[in-house]
Structure formats: C-alpha cells, structure tokens
Amino acid sequence: MTITQSTRAATTSELTIATSEGVLFRLPLAGPAPRLYAMLLDIVIVLGTVNGIGLLVYWVFAKAPGFGVMVITLAEFAIGFAYSALLEGYWNGQTIGKRLFHLRVIDQDGLPLRIEQAWVRNLMRVFDALPFAYLVGGISVLSSPLMQRFGDRVAGTLVTRQTPLSLPDEEFWARQKYNSFTEYPTIAMQLRRAATPELAALIQDALRRRNELATYARREIYRELAAYLQSEICPFPDELIERLSDEQYLMNASSILFADRGAIASSKLAI
Amino acid sequence: MILNLERFRAQAQPRWKDLESLLSALESRPDRRLDSAEAEQLQQLYAQASADLNRVTHGALAPDLRQYLERLVARAYAELHYTPPTRSQLWQPRRWLRIFTAFPESFRRQSRYFAMAALVTISGCTLGALAVRYDPASVDVLLPANYLRNPGERVHEEEQGQARHSNSAQIEAEFSAQLIRHNIQVALLAAALGVTFGVGTALLLFENGVLLGAVAVRYTQQGFGLFMSAWLLPHGVFEIPSILIAGQAGFYLARLLLHRREDRNVRDSMREWLILVAGLAMMLVWAGFMEAFFSQHHAPVLPYGFKVGVGLAELVLLTLYLLLIGRTESARVTRSGLATENG
DSSP, X not given: XXXXXXXXXXXXXXXXXXXXXXXXXXXXXXXXXXXXXXHHHHHHHHHHHXXXXXXXXXXXXXXXXXXXXXXXXXXXXXXXXXXXXHHHHHTTTOOHHHHHTTEEEEETTSSXXXXXXXXXXXXXXXXXXXXXXXHHHHHHHHHOTTOOOHHHHHHTEEEEEOOOOOOOOXXXXXXXXXXXXXXXXXHXXXXXXXXXXXXXXXXXXXXXXXXXXXXXXXXXXXXHHHHHIIIIIOOOOHHHHTTOOXXXXXXXXHHXXXXXXXXXXXXXXXX | OOOOHHHHXXXXXXXXXXXXXXXXXXXXXXXXXXXXXXXXXXXXXXXXXXXXXXXXXXXXXXXHHHHHHHHHHHHHXXXXXXXXXXXXXXXXXXXXXXXXXXXXXXXXHTHHHHHHHHHHHHHHHHHHHHHHHHOTTHHHHHOOSHHHHOHHHHHHHHHHTHHHHHTXXXXXXXXXXHHHHHXXXXXXXXXXXXXXXTHHHHHHHHHHHHHHHXXXXXHHHTTOHHHHHHHHHHHHHHHHHHHHHHHHHHHHHHHHHHXXXXXXXXXXXXXXXXXXXXXXXXXXXXXXXXXXXXXXXXXXTSOHHHHHXXXXXXXXXXXXXXXXXXXXXXXXXXXXXXHHHHO
C-alpha cells in the first residue's frame, strides 16, 4: 500500500479521518481531566519503581552512599522520560495509567504512533510543564481543536478515548425493528410538516452524540426535546407515550423525519 | 433512504466477525506479519466494512452500530497502513549504537542552525563582557551570586579547600549526578523552546552568553584568568558546545514549525531533532563527570597547565568527532546505493 492521502477535520471532541477509500470515521478525543488522572497514576508508578530500585541500590552501594545517590538520581531522571516514551512507543500508545483510563496516543492521521513520536512528545514535557503544574500544556489542550498539548502538536500525535469494540446488543436490534409512530400516520405527517430543518438536525445530532454525553446530560436533553415535540408539534396519544422512553421517542420521531414520504403512508392504514 | 437494519445485519454480521477475529489474531502476533492470503482477506474485509459504515452513516440512525463499525474500520485502517517495529528489531544493539554515527551526521546536516546558536551566544558574551569591562556597576546585576562577583574569595576558598575534595569521591559522585540532571534539563528546555518559534531558545542562549562573558571578564580583570580556564575548560569544552547544540535543535524545530504547510512529513524530520537531543545528552553526561571529578581539583593537586591541556585535548577530540565521524560510512552507503541502482 502506498502513502495514503487522507484528510482530517475535527470538532471539539472527535477527530474525523477521511481515508483515501472515501470512508469517514471518527475517533473520540480525550479531554484534559482523564489525561491528568492517568498522568498522576503514572507518576505514582514511576515514583514507586524508582523507590524500589532505590532500596536495591542502597543495598548494593552500602559502602559508598554517594555513588548510590548518583545512580538513583540519574535513574530517576532517565526513567521519568523513558517510562512514557517506551511504553507509548511499544505498547500501542498506552502507559499503564492511560490503559486504566482507556486512553491511547495515536498519530494524528489515525495510525499507531511511531517510537520517534513517542519520544518527542514526552521530551517536550519540559516545555508543557512550564511554569508549574502543566499550565502551558493545559492551556494548549483547552485551546486546541484536537486537544493537543505542545508536545502533541510537535510530534503530530493526539490522545484518543478507547471505547470498547463490541457489537450492539440484542436490545439495540429489537429497538430498530418497529416504529410505533407509524400507527398514527396523521400525527406523523403533522410532525414532518411542522418540524423545521433546524429542529430535525437538532434531534438527529442529539441522538448521534448519544455516547459522548454524560448520562445525566443526555437524560435532561432528551427529556426536554421530547417534551417540546409532544407539547408543541405532534401530540401523540398518551397511551403510546407512556410506553416509550424519551430516547425511543426521539428515535421514532427522527426516523419519521428522515424517512421517505412513501414509507409512512404505505406502512399502515393509508389516510 | 432508511436502511433495513434487520436484513442488513443478517448479511453483514458474519464479515464483521471475520474482520474482528482476523484483527485480534494479527494484534496478538509478535511480528504482526501477514501472509499474502491473509493480507488479501484483510484488504477485502476492510473495504466491505468501510462500505457498511458508509451505509449506516447515511442510511440509518444507529449510533451504537455506527460506533462499532467506526472502531472496526479504524483498527483495520491502522493495521493496513502501518507496520510497527517488531520486538526482534527492537533488541538489535546495532540499531541503538547507530546513534554514535547518526549524531555527528545530523550535526553537520543542520550546521547552519548551530552557527545561529553560536552567533546568539557570542553576541550575549560580547554584551556581558563589555558591560563588566566598562560599567562596573552592572556587575551586581549580571552576576548575582557572590562567588561570581568576588573571584578572589572563591579562588582562595577553592585552593584552601583541597582537603575537602581530595578524599570525598562520594560527594563528587552525588554532585555529578545533580549536574548532569540539571544541565540536561536546561539543554532540553532550550531545544523544546523551539516551539516558541525560536524566540525562547534565543533568549535562553543569549542569557547564558551574557553570564559567560561577564564571568570571563571579571575573573580575567582580577588576574585569575588561568584559574578560571583550568576550572572551566575540562568540562566547559563539552558543556558549552552541548548547550549550543541544544540551541541548534531549538532553531531547527522552529524552522520545521514555521514551514509546516510546505512540508507534510514534519514527523519524519523530528528524528533529526531527537538525534541532536540524544547526542547532547551524552555529551552532558561526560561533562557532568568531568566537572565533578576533575574540574573541582585545583593546584597544587592538579597543575593548572595540565587541566587546561586536558580541556584542549578534549576540544580537539570533540571537534574531530563532530566533523569526521560517519563521513566514510555515508559515502559508502551512497556508493553501494549507486551500485545497486546500476546493477
């Protein structure tokens, strides 16, 4: 395979890769908070390791404590940089902390990162850590569309959230089967007429970003949207509404909005 | 058009499962190599999964399914377009030893940035030297530490303090580690400050130069020129060039970032930056040991002439290393490359 000509675009929370085969796929990006937690965990691990080595070194250099201190100082310094660089470089872009927090460093073209990139982004920490507590790096993450700190910008890498790869469960498939709104074609047509394109796009967007929203936020947004539709646009009968969750309500409404006109009319009881 | 998900699933799920198992088999293999049948299969399944993803994206509202397919396609995409180094390649000592020849090569390739770094440092030196020479009041500002301001005291202390040093290799060892760590940190910062488009690097080099020039003139003025040369040269001939190389790396990085649009392969060029940083770190390890174990010994234990001589010898060796190593090898590579082309 030759070099790919892929393009990228990003919103605040995801990177979209367009491959040379004409496929778009999105990679969710990691925000500063989980990255901070992962880093703190890694710091604890490094300090633990260094102290463990320290005990051994003191034992070996019991007669020459000065040399012991020399070895430990140098080892701590080297391990501090090498830990992240080597793990990220050779362990699929993950340190132990990143693995536990489901983060992964990748190349910004969607490929695994190379060992050189891992070294560059970790050596650049001396700049990102300025003036204290990773202030420069933090500001860089918050102001960058790809959530990159300076080390990431230079190395051309980014940190993604690693979502588990699993096929949707049976409940998902069952939900797709049947749209109860088609039982009420009049109200369904009313929904199609009254909904503005902006509203339709809003509903679709809210559903599309389901897994990016925190649970409470999702519940709140879906509840508001469904209540608005029900009261202002398309009053479906109560006995139907009672059986549906807000999310299911929106999924049904959305598939009505984006379906062929014929699909609703012919589905049942033509008007 | 809304996709009939039920039918779609029945058709497509087997091939998603195939792709999943092929990918996980591949990822668990240490060398990650495919035979040709598998490669063909991977390419085909990837193309199908891509097409399925497109259909789901545009034809259905199924965020869970779409996310699943995106992850599947992303993994296959990465596997098809990139081969990570294998573990056996990683443990080849020759790969790691290559840094000793790669460093001088990179140094020579990017020598104009070294010249820039030297120029900035020299102008700092000149400023510091002139300030101390013509404006004695500036000494308090430029040389904050007392031992820099009053060389007489310091020299006296150092020469009296022989007893302290002669028998304390332990303290020297500790001191060397601190020096190495501190110097590498400063040098790394100079190299990393290239992201400020070189401004930070230039400021750091300039400040360093001012201090150097001011100290040199101050000590020479008061008649301690020889002491100072003997004190600074044995480690300074490595330390100062390595800071200049850090500046070189910083300016090189700045130039890379400024021309990012023209050059799509910035990431490949970062190798050069890394090699420079690795090389200067090795130099600073040597400088740290010299500073702690050698430079701190003064006459009468070590005659000043001898120390200056050692410093100059180091400088010659370093220059030869940076200018000559790797030349024959790169010439040989070019020649053999030509030979294969001709053959």
